[in-house]
Amino acid sequence: MSVAMATLIPEERMPENVEQWWARRQRSKSTAIPYPVGQFRSDWERYPVLVRQYHPEFNHGITLTQVPPAADVYLLWQCDVGHLFVATPEEQRSRPGGSRRRSTWCPDCATTAVNRPAPACSYAGAPAKRRPDAPRAPQRASAPAMAPALAPVPAPVPAPYACGHPRDPDRVEKDPADDRCYLCRRLDSSPLTRQQLETMVVARSRVELSNETSTSSSYSWECPRGHGVFAAKIERVLAGKRCPTCAHARVAADGVAVGESFVSPWAPKPASAAEADLRQRLRDALLIPLDHNAVRVARPFFTHVEVWPDFVMPEFRVAIEYDTTGRDGLEHVGRREDIDRRKDRLLRAAGWEVIRIRCGKLQPLGLHDLQASGVTNSLVTRIVDELAQIRGELIVRSYLA
Ligand SMILES: [Zn+2]
Ligand SMILES: [Zn+2]
Ligand SMILES: [Zn+2]
Known part of the structure; x- marks a missing residue:
């Protein structure tokens, strides 16, 4: 942090909410995007659980790879059960268990655990209640733990991937720092674009394909030479499969x-x-x-x-x-x-x-x-x-x- 900035910050400084923090960084760096997408990817990819808990749409549209790990900002996270809670990057990264544990801290889950004799939290400074200046959780989600959550609330519809495609909550990604759907990431290593793929599929499946997030579904594809349609999984098409009639004809x-x-x-x-x-x-x-x-x-x-x-x-x-x-x-x-x-x-x-x-x-x-x-x-x-x-x-x- 620059010296000029330090003078503006009170001695007992509180973390800012994400909008305030972003606006302040925009001003101090005199640019609309003070941290480009991907800048802090390597810092976050060691914490797949946190990557899973973070959604840009709960945080002013800012992706996790735009947040410096040391930023003093309240971010809104969603635990695996679906609870929303507020924590700074530093608090999240210092959770016990680090990157490997599936079950991580969240106030709702922690409050449920209070009823047990063992202490709910083993790290210092874990806030058990909502901060006054922290951003409010969206209305439809459960309010962060003011009262013990005795029954888990039904998980809300998961936020879409960063690419905008509907999230598959059962899918565990190999590269958690890249919050795009599997198909969007798979296309990186394919000569085809999503647009090209959508021109190859039969017209009636175009909308369905535009929402597709995996490569395992089978679609009907249209031969550009008029040989009709053929069925194939997206993965096969990405791997080069084309109209079988064209393939046969090529031989002789x-x-x-x-x-x-x-x-x-x-x-x-x-x-x-x-x-x-x-x-x-x-x-x-x-x-x-x-x-x-x-x-x-x-x-x-x-x-x-x-x-x-x-x-x-x-x-x-x-x-x-x-x-x-x-x-x-x-x-x-x-x-x-x-x-x-x-x-x-x-x-x-x-x-x-x-x-x-x-x-x-x-x-x-x-x-x-x-x-x-x-x-x-x-x-x-x-x-x-x-x-x-x-x-x-x-x-x-x-x-x-
Ligand atoms: Zn929870
Ligand atoms: Zn996608
Ligand atoms: Zn053909």
């Missing part, structure tokens, strides 16, 4: 124009013996390679912008599917039939035609579908005829083996 499909075929690492390996048999017979009949396994489509099919027909013939822009109901009789029926139709629509929209070989009881879906009982040479002849129907006799004949 992004480099392929809509309507072009290619070899995709995502396509499943052909599994059935009948399919392998048909592949060999088609190779014997037509001089075309059958090495492509994917066609780039315009809109997502599940989480891909590609589809994987059983046989891909880029020369004809024709895809051939070999459909059986499978061992359990469930393939390509019911809801799966709708999926097949969707896949065909995507192919046709990309300039392709589809021939489905429909085995067993499966009925044709499209104009060019062929019903069959299995893989035979006559089936191959019917496929070649169908190809000629689609792309013209001359063109198909030029590829005949």
Whole structure:
């Protein structure tokens, strides 16, 4: 404290209330903010209990990191039970138990303890009642202990974090000197801002996300490329998770124009013996390679912008599917039939035609579908005829083996 200030202070000086103290520091330092936020962070971070008990909105909006540890000022604190009480920084920091104890002194809690034979307080100078010049507690909270508090009052709604987001009273922060919510602090180490995060979430969740304080909740996020929405926890998005369709497309499909075929690492390996048999017979009949396994489509099919027909013939822009109901009789029926139709629509929209070989009881879906009982040479002849129907006799004949 400067010499000039010392002359203004009476010999038996009393701590000031926080508004008086702040105004005096503003005058003496000739600045609106005599102590910037964070200046005394390192002094306070050793006292997590005190950090938890302190709320700027009870103290003229001043954060604890703006209060010098030696300031002679009455601050308003809130104990873990919810009682409000007044104490100077020095009184608070000299409490027995220091930073580690969870239960700390507060007049209401201490008065309750007076009824017991053991002394309530073991340190000197603990004020057991309200000071006359101390700031009044907000009306809705319990008055600081003029009378024994026999029953604990219900805890008031906890004050929001310094960032303005609603406080989670159950959360114990690792860095108590930083009184922001976990999400705000987590964003420090993320390339994303809260604003960017809010533009990524679906519109209906924007308000909810703006009040979010943790990263563990799951939200629906919208792909900026129009692939639709995907669900993910905030933490996953901060860690870099984006639209799964975009992620899949990056591997190959992004480099392929809509309507072009290619070899995709995502396509499943052909599994059935009948399919392998048909592949060999088609190779014997037509001089075309059958090495492509994917066609780039315009809109997502599940989480891909590609589809994987059983046989891909880029020369004809024709895809051939070999459909059986499978061992359990469930393939390509019911809801799966709708999926097949969707896949065909995507192919046709990309300039392709589809021939489905429909085995067993499966009925044709499209104009060019062929019903069959299995893989035979006559089936191959019917496929070649169908190809000629689609792309013209001359063109198909030029590829005949
Ligand atoms: Zn208390
Ligand atoms: Zn926050
Ligand atoms: Zn996407």
